Structures are given as C-alpha cells and as structure tokens.
Amino acid sequence: MSSIPHDHATGHAVGHVVDHAVDRGHAHDEHAHHPGGIMRWITTTNHKDIGTLYLWFSFIMFLVGGCLALTIRTELFEPGLQIVDPEFFNSLTTLHGLVMIFLAIMPAAVGFANWQVPLMIGAPDMAFARMNNWSFWLLPFAATLLFTSFFVPGGAAAGGWTLYAPLSVQAGMGMDLTIFAIHIMGASSIMGSINIITTILNLRAPGMTMMKMPLFVWTWLITAYLLIAVMPVLAGAVTMLLTDRHFNTSFFNAAGGGDPVMFQHIFWFFGHPEVYIMIFPAFGIVSTIIPAFSRKPLFGYASMVYATSSIAILSFLVWAHHMFTVGMPAAGQLFFMYMTMLIAVPTGVKVFNWVATMWRGSMTFETPMLFAIGFIFLFTMGGFTGLVLAITPVDIALQDTYYVVAHFHYVLVAGSLFAFFGGIYYWLPKWCGRMYNETMGKWHFWLSMIFFNVTFFPMHFLGLAGMPRRVPDYATQFADWNLVASIGAFGFGLSQLLLLYNVVTCIRSGPPAPAKPWEGADTLEWTLPSPAPYHTFETPPVVQ
C-alpha cells in the first residue's frame, strides 16, 4: 500500500529502472518536485500517495471500529451487565457504526479509486490534484472530532448511527461533535466524488470509450454520482438536528409543528443509496478479479453496467423499507415493498454474470480469487435475507432485531470488506512492487470466512427468536447464540492481524513482483512495471 519507489531506503533501484523504462524524460526531475519525509504525505498531490493515505487511514479506522465491536461482544458474551454501563454501550454501537461506515469502508473505497481509476483509464493523475489532497486530509480531523466526543460531558453520541430524533435531540454535546464530524466527512466525500467523476469523464486514454472502461471504473462513476446526490441530504438532516438542539427550531418536534418521523425519511433517503455507495466499488473489484482468475472475459459486461445503473436509480425509491414499523399507510408499505423486491432482479443479474464468468474458465485460486468467491457466496446470502426483510409483514417481525444486524453484516463485511481484502491482495504487487505471502493470505481468507459465519450466522436465529438489537443485556434464551457470536467475533478480529502482518512484510521484504503477476489480468495497470512508477501515463496509452 505504500508507494515504494520513492522511499530511498528500500525501493530506489527498482523504481529507477522502471522509471527509465517507462518514461526517460521524467525519471529524474520528479524527485526534485516533492519533499520527503512527513511533508511528502501532507503536501502530496499524487494520486498514488493519496490512495495510500486513504487505505492506511481506513485500515487503522477498521481496527479501531473493530475494537469497539469487540467491547460490545464482550459485554454480550453472557446475560447481565458486566463490563460497560448501558449508556456507554449505546455509544459503542453508535460509534462502531459511524466509524466503520464513514471512516473505514468509504475511505477504503476512495483509496482504491485513487490508486486504480487513473491507472485503469490511462490518466496521468486525478483531475483535481490539490482538492484530492484536501479531501483526504479532512478525514483525520473528522475522526478526531468523533473520538473526542467520548471525553466530553455526556459522552459520545448514543442514539445509534442513525441518530434518530428526538433521542438525538436529548443527547449531550457529543452529538454536536458527531454532527460536525459528519459535515466534514460529507464535504470530503463530495470533493472526492467530483474529482472521480471529472477524472473518468475527461481523462480517459484515447480509444477508451465509456463502454470499454473496466467495470471497476463504471461502478465508481455511479457511486460518485450517488454520493453527490445524497451526502448533502445527510448534511441537511444533521443540520436540522443541530438547529433543533440549539436554536429552538422544531423540525422534528411535534409540539412545535414538526414530525420525528420526518428525520427518518430524510435520513434514509440518504441512507439507502449509502448502502449501494458502500457495495458498488466492491462489485467493481469483484468484477475485475473474477475474470482475471478465470482467464476469461467478464460475462455480460453491458448488462453489468445496466444492472448497476438500475440498482442506483431504484436505490432512491426504497428508503422507507427501513421504516415499515413507523405506521405508514398500506399504500406506502406496498409501494416500498414492491420497489425493494424489484432490486433483487438487477442484483440477481450480477450474481448470475459472475457465475457465468467462472463457468468453463480456467480457474486458479489465489487469495484475491478466494475473497471474490467468498464475497459472491456470502453477499448472495445477505441478498436473500434482504429479500426476506423486504416482505413488509415479515419485516415487521424482524425490524430492529438481530436478524437485521446479521443481514447488513453479511452484505457489508462479507460483501464490501471481503471484496476490499481481495482488491488489496490483487493490486498489492502493482502498488509496492513486491509479492505478498500466498499461504498467509489463504489463512487470512479461511479464518475470516469461518469466523465471520460463526459470528454472524447465529444472529439470524437470535433475531428470529426475538432479540432486539442495540441492547446491552438480554433474556436468557438468547444466551447460547450470543456466546457463539462473541467467540466468533474475537476470532474474526484477530484474523485481521494476519492481513496487517502480511502487508507490512510484503512492503518491507516481499519477493519482487513481475509487471503482471496474474496471468489473466488484462486492464491497463498491468502494462506498467511493478511497482507502478510515481508518475504514469504522462503520455496516454492508446486503447484499441
């Protein structure tokens, strides 16, 4: 994940050789243009450096969010209150959600976009290089605000990541810090999206028409549009919350003519497209990995593009399926149920296309491929539980139970996160010019796969049997499955240290990687030497 060639201690020689090979004219003066040490990272406008920053930042946040989750699972290990009090428990669930969504998954996706979009479309860099720097460097400040809230009077926000009013109006100043953190993260996302859209639309290599772009570029293009559409909606919702809290407005207060449910409508108008914001980049990564290791072109490229677009459009029409229990009229429940079920069609198309890509291929099963297959398998399971939850009467039984917790962890952890793991192993040789340890990668996959299911599969049972989510304590009939889930959670958490160790040893001392370590890979980045030189495609390649 680090761009080695500019680290003089380790990758110098390798970097120079490839620099010369690629672009003699610029091999030397690039060193003159940027500072070294910490200032390199603070002032960088290079898409590769910024991609690296995003990825390391999100990985650290992933570990922090994971520690919050493990504290939750420790409290839930057995019935009764043992290690945290209920208010702090609520802060843990709230912050776990916010950190994982806004500071781990989303920045990781932007990190992949930064590294890969220019490389895959043959662009020299992102369109707005300075804005790119700013979009990243806003994030550590947002994270600082969010974590500071643990230490202010009243503690961190404790109303769930959904921040429902009026509970969030009641909260202490930790909520204000959370609101500002969301504003900053939103600004970062919007800037990142504008940058990605502009890059994709304007900086493609000659000959690369829209329908020749790698699918990862397509899914990110659609993701970026979704981000621009909905991040301002979230910013609006939390700003209304802020004015309700401090300036006597009554947006969400019935006594002043407002409506608490309006917050939920606005929030989920952001929140549902947000779900696809988190999964589309993962779809793109999987659609890149599966053909590469099947040694066969992606099946149904055009239908993949259309399926992704239709999911994006439908995602704006299903928000109230998160609110089936608020007491909508029957017509509302029916409309949102039908629309939600409809999303299963394009999602199914994607799964069928992946399987058809594998069909009659010539497959090998290196770590990226394992994670991609694990993704398809478990994401589909999460898709089916999503279908179960789309059925309004069944949702009314399962809304706000552990079934929902199981469902969204299947699509977010085994979905987005597994795809990102696959993407890291897949591109790491290109990023740092060295190979990771394949055996350790496989261990990471299998341990993650097993412990993920040990953690989250029992949660389906808990939810069906009637255990509500966001409770620090539970009735004794839920004890066994909670115990199993807690054991699984620790296994899953510890397994992630394997990834950290593998990546660090790869960067420091992995064996040199060839320009194209994967036989079936055919996108533009593999025409470059490994590691990718600091500046690439200064002369655009021509795509046939």
Place this chain on the structure above:
Amino acid sequence: MSALRSCANCAGRWRRVTRGSAEITAEPIFLRIVDVFGESMDCTKAAQRAGQAVRLVAKRAAPAAIVTSALMSGAAHAAREYNLQPPVTTIGEQIVDLHVYIMWISVVIFVGVFAVMFYSIFAHRKSKGHQAAQFHENTTVEVVWTIIPFLILVGMALPATRTILEMKDTTVPDLTIKVTGYQWKWGYDYIDQGFGFVSNLKTPYTQIYNQEPKGEHYLLEVDQPMVVPAGKRIRVLITAGDVIHSWWVPAFGVKQDAIPGFVRDAWFRVDKPGIYRGQCAELCGKEHGFMPVVVEVVSADQYAAWADAQKKKSTAAADDPAKVWDAKDLIARGEAVYTANCAACHQATGKGVSPAFPPLDGSKIATGPVAAHLDTVLNGVVKNGQATAMLPFKNTLSPTEIAAVVTYERNAWGNHVGDAVQPSQVVAAKQ
C-alpha cells in the same frame, strides 16, 4: 444455508418434545449435533449424556471449561430459540407462513446457483488442465435470468400484499387501549373504562448485575401486565411521551413504533389465554433494553372481573389530596415512588450519573425552596425550548405521589431539610 436450516428444523422437533421436561434445564450446544445424528435417542438420556460429555471436557481443559460453563449457565433458564416465536394471532401465523415460503424459495435458488458455481470451481480449474472458453455474452440467457426472477418475485409479493392489507385494517375493535412509551416504561390506558396504569420492569437490579441468579423471565417480566380478553379484537393506540419507542409482542406479529406527538394504531386478536412477552424494539436511550411488554390474555369473564377490580382500585387508590400526612409516612411512600420513577437516572444513591443525570444528594433544588423543587418535578426541565431527560411528572404521578417523592428527596441521603410537602401544596402548585 440449506443444511443449517434443515438441521435447525430437526432440532426444532426435538425441542418441542422436550420442552415440558423439567429435568432438562441445561441444553448445551452439542445437543443439536446429538439430535441430528440420532433423533430416536431418548431425549432425557441424550441431554444427560451430552451434559456428561460437557463436564468431562470441562474437567480436562481449562479454556474449554470457561466456554462450556458459560454455555451451561446461559442455557440454564430457558430453551434456546432459533426461529420465530409460535404465533397466536392470524397475522402472526401469516408472517410465519410467509417467512417459511420465502425462505424455501430462497434456499432452492441459492442451492441451484451455487451448485453451478461449485461444480465450475471443481471442474473448470487450470490445475486440471481445463482450457478457458472465451464466450462473454448470450442475450437469450440474460433475458431469461432477468424475467424468471421477476416472476418469482410477483409470486412472493401477492400473499404479502394480502397480509399487509389485513394488518392495516384496524376497524371495528371490541376494545381500545392506549399504549404510551416513556423512558423507560409502558403506560396502558383503558380509555373506555377510565382507568390506566404504568408497567415497569420487575427484574431486580441484583439479577442484572449478577449478584443473584437470573429468574425464569429475566428482563421479560413487569410489575403490572397489560390484560386483555381472549377472542376479542383489540385495537391499540400507540404513542410516546418523550422519544420514539416501539411496542412489540413477537407472538402477536405486532410491532408498532410509538412516536411522540402522533398516535398510530395496530390490532390483534388472541384466542388462546396466556402470558405473552415482548420488548421495546426502538433504541430509546439508556434503559432501552429494560422496558419489556407483557400482555396477559384471559377469558372474557376473568377480564370483566379484572377490569372491575381495576376501576375500584383506581378510585380507592386515588389518594385524597386534602389528606394531611405525617413526614415519616410521606418519606416511606416517597422512597417507593423514587425507586420506580427516579432511580434509573438519579440512582438509588441520589448521586446521579454526571452530567446527564445530576445528583439530588446535596443539590440546590432538592435542598432549596419547595416551590422550585415542585416545579422541577411537576414540569420537568426545559433547556432552550427543548425537553430534557428530566420530563414532567404532573400527568403521570398523583399529587400525593409527588408530595411523597419530593419529601423523600429533601430528607434522604445527605439531605436534611426536615420539611414535609403536603399533597395540597402540589395541587396548588399545579394550578
């Protein structure tokens, strides 16, 4: 997934058989496996054998002992559950049927798709010398796998639509009860009969903090359940007094958010008398996990008798606000009121939880003029036009209860104001 499901089904059959057996208090996880391999095995014996196995393992390996002992203690009180609770309303039955129906369709599709994928993984691998084909589209196939799922979805949507319409039809009730969610208890008002009460968690803190063994209905028991007649259409009007809660009884198939400032409704009809338990389902703050819903369904006669008694009780219990009380009696009564209504935030010790829930012990209000103290309890605390966690109690507590709790707070812990606030003062302050 399918394997797990069918395994769960076997275990389900087994559980129904053994549910009544008092001997089986522990149901370790290994039992499910025992069950799958030998369903005919005598269940009690199976439980004992598995129990022995567990204990044997527990003796040999310390880490395993921790796990198993936790398992045993966890399962000691109630059977492990893994599926929707047995429904007792027609809506509840339809929900279970819908779930089973959707689940099986999903399982069939899942197995079909992944059978193809795993066959491909097995057969089309490079290590077996398989050469990659180069096809990358097929319009017919793509159209087919778009249309068929669509038709399957239509088949799922139809029965669901019927249930939704039935669910939402709350007309012609036999009895209407208003349910109000408060932080953190439920209020039930029998608006036709003119009485009401508040239902609090009954599980003692000593059980929650593991100072004594957990009871049979740990966290799912209340001091006063909602009582309804069997075989009657009950309409519940649901609202909240502070934040959003959600009134949920799984066996009824009813879950309706309680929204402050708005009234929503739901209905149910239960034919089988019994006690049905649920919980608040919407995060509502600190004690969200500690506000159960308990509904007792009784025969029409029993209900009539109960309602009559409630009416009499509420008239009798309505303390005469003109009565002049002794300070000692007020303090005794006040302590009970405090424990039920105030201790969750301000703590039994009166120390509060800084800074959201300020201490009463030594506080300016609890040791200052009576008027300000009464005003706080009656009208709550409003900051910047917004209600705070300190809510008004003027509508939920009687003048006598307020007089008692205020007197208690002024004379408990380190507070020694020494005065006795009379109900008549509360009535005057309410004007």
